[in-house]
């Protein structure tokens with residue numbers, strides 16, 4: 458849906474919601490005035506101590522209730538995704554419902570272990586009668602800002618672990634998916650205490666207000682351009698932030714690949730979500746030995762994709778213009794459209810398009826297209842092809858297609874990206890136990906897996922000292938015995954050090970030191 462902010466006759470601002478399959482307005486959603494964003498964060502802050510104080514067992518019960526509410530609402534979610542994002546039903550069910558049930562189940566099953574404190578076990582000679590632990594505590598209020606392309610899965614990937622860890626969340630969905638945001642928030646309000654999840658509706662103005670409203674951490678998913686702004690605002694305030702940004706994923710098809718699987722998998726990964734997936738295959742490098750057969754098979758498979766049933770529309774007219782501009786520039790510079798290439802509608806639908814004869818400096822190879830366009834490039838030299846894979850500012854995921862799994866893995870591990878798959882692409886974004894994210898302009902944030910808790914918790918060290926003596930070994934006064942003890946310990950630890958004299962010095966220093974104290 459294209460969400461266009463406009464003034465209502467009563468002077469309030471609303472998002473006019475347009476169905477991308479028709480371009481028709483289907484609803485309006487009230488925008489949160491910028492000057493009320495702080496109040497939403499304040500409500501989340503007020504709710505946080507009690508939410509944390511409920512304890513993990515009770516929070517799990519309530520998050521399980523949220524899961525049940527979500528599953529009961531699944532048909533509404535799917536039909537809203539069709540109206541709001543033009544999402545085909547099969548795609549909505551798999552990526553936004555079934556995958557999210559798995560996400561709830563994994564976090565609910567793992568969270569006790571993941572939040573268990575690490576004991577601090579101390580050497581009783583150096584640190585007598587002391588012990589402690591490192592425990593994970595909620596950061597407080599998480600400011601969550603999300604895009605429209607997976608408007609349920611992306612927020613849930615943060616909401617579920619953030620809530621289980623004891624945080625409250627102030628969440629701004631995209632202005633292009635506000636109704637899905639409102640539905641998810643309604644479910645939260647049905648089962649969670651007031652203030653635990655606060656909703657802010659609007660565009661960049663509200664997003665900026667949220668980042669600067671005193672939240673304790675920001676979890677942002679979106680474009681590189683916006684991510685840089687969010688990071689700068691967070692940097693000024695020393696607010697920790699997690700950034701999940703764009704991608705320009707490549708698939709590399711080796712000569713021994715299973716041709717049918719590679720074709721099916723890459724067509725799905727390029728044209729699923731109409732290419733509006735951070736991990737869509739946007740560049741495909743194919744061994745020259747297989748190239749012609751591969752291109753013919755991809756074109757034949759792509760021609761069978763059904764508009765709106767398999768491949769939905771672009772989300773906005775602006776996104777459609779970007780896709781058209783990328784294709785037009787490539788064609789102007791000599792690329793060949795092997796199939797597709799047009800935007801005949803309905804709505805903002807663009808045909809799935811296969812291009813050959815492309816150059817690395819064309820927009821379609823260098824910048825994130827975020828649309829249903831697949832450029833295919835032959836290679837003779839695998840090493841050079843892999844260098845080209847790494848030659849973009851992005852680093853999200855890469856797939857290698859080969860029957861030799863060990864070779865595929867080794868090649869993938871040589872690349873600078875956050876996810877490597879052999880004979881598959883992108884699907885690990887839906888796996889709650891698999892870390893998601895990547896280096897370089899992809900932002901370095903981590904979603905899913907225990908590593909996601911790094912952004913949502915703070916480790917706190919607690920040490921209890923029952924020694925009851927007036928002095929510790931390393932306290933004042935600094936004297937010769939302390940230096941003898943330290944020097945002896947160093948000799949003992951050194952390879953080839955004077956171990957026996959070291960042991961003697963350490964022991965005599967140790968005894969003298971305790972006598973001093």
Ligand code: NAD
Nearest residue numbers: 603604605630631660661664665679680683701702703735
């Ligand atoms: P976007 O950057 O335009 O918007 C993302 C969110 O940021 C929206 O909610 C928007 O309202 C908000 N926003 C805009 N300006 C802001 C500002 N100045 N301060 C704070 N918030 C602001 O991105 P988009 O078009 O919604 O999403 C598409 C992008 O997201 C693509 O680049 C895609 O690759 C990326 N993405 C990445 C991942 C990932 O996991 N790495 C997943 C999905 C999408």
